[in-house]
Amino acid sequence: MAIINLVGVALIGLIVWWFWLYKPTQVKAGGDEPITIVVENGVYLPAQIQLPAGKAITLRFLRKDESPCAEVVQFPGLELAKSLAVDKSTTVEIPPLEAGEYDFHCQMQMYRGKLVVG
Template sequence: MDKLIVTLLGATVIGFIYWFFFGKKDELVQPKNVWSVLVEGGYKPSTITIPRDKPTTLTFTRTDANSCLEEIVLPDFKIKKFLPLDKEVVITIPPTKPGIYTLHCGMNMYHGKIIVV
């Protein structure tokens, strides 16, 4: 009986560790070159992981009437775009060297991250 409990506990711990380190990380690191970002009280998701060797298409949809979010800026890519309410705006990012790049609203109050891997 004790052995069984220890085994079950061990399996649970291993499962948790796996989930904690790999499950989450996978979600964060898995690069995609097509993303849809909802602009509502910020950027959702706020961290976007993209591959270095392919052009990436980001589609932004602003559903937040807050004028603070009506402009999006990707300073490293020299991109600045107006986001009309409830309209999809496509931003294309060329293949880029690995690194962390920021994106923010016109007033630099809301932030997001583009991770190129």
């Protein structure tokens, strides 16, 4: 019985870490080079991208995760969505944006990322 309780507590700790304590990797966009985002193991890598206001950027999503949840990336604040093929790069053109934060995620919001525009 104690083992079951320990496993339960460990799972609760993992869930708390995953949804509230996990800090995503971050990259700063500076040049005109596309930024590659790898979709793998339930996350976007990098998951947070800093970019200057008023400058268009190209994101290149490389989906390695075969999970159906990873099939689409959505940018709700931009009214933009793209299907992602497994083991292929998919280009997403982000128009020049005003300063602020713009979330992107899968259709179930399990994979999450953010564009930080400043």
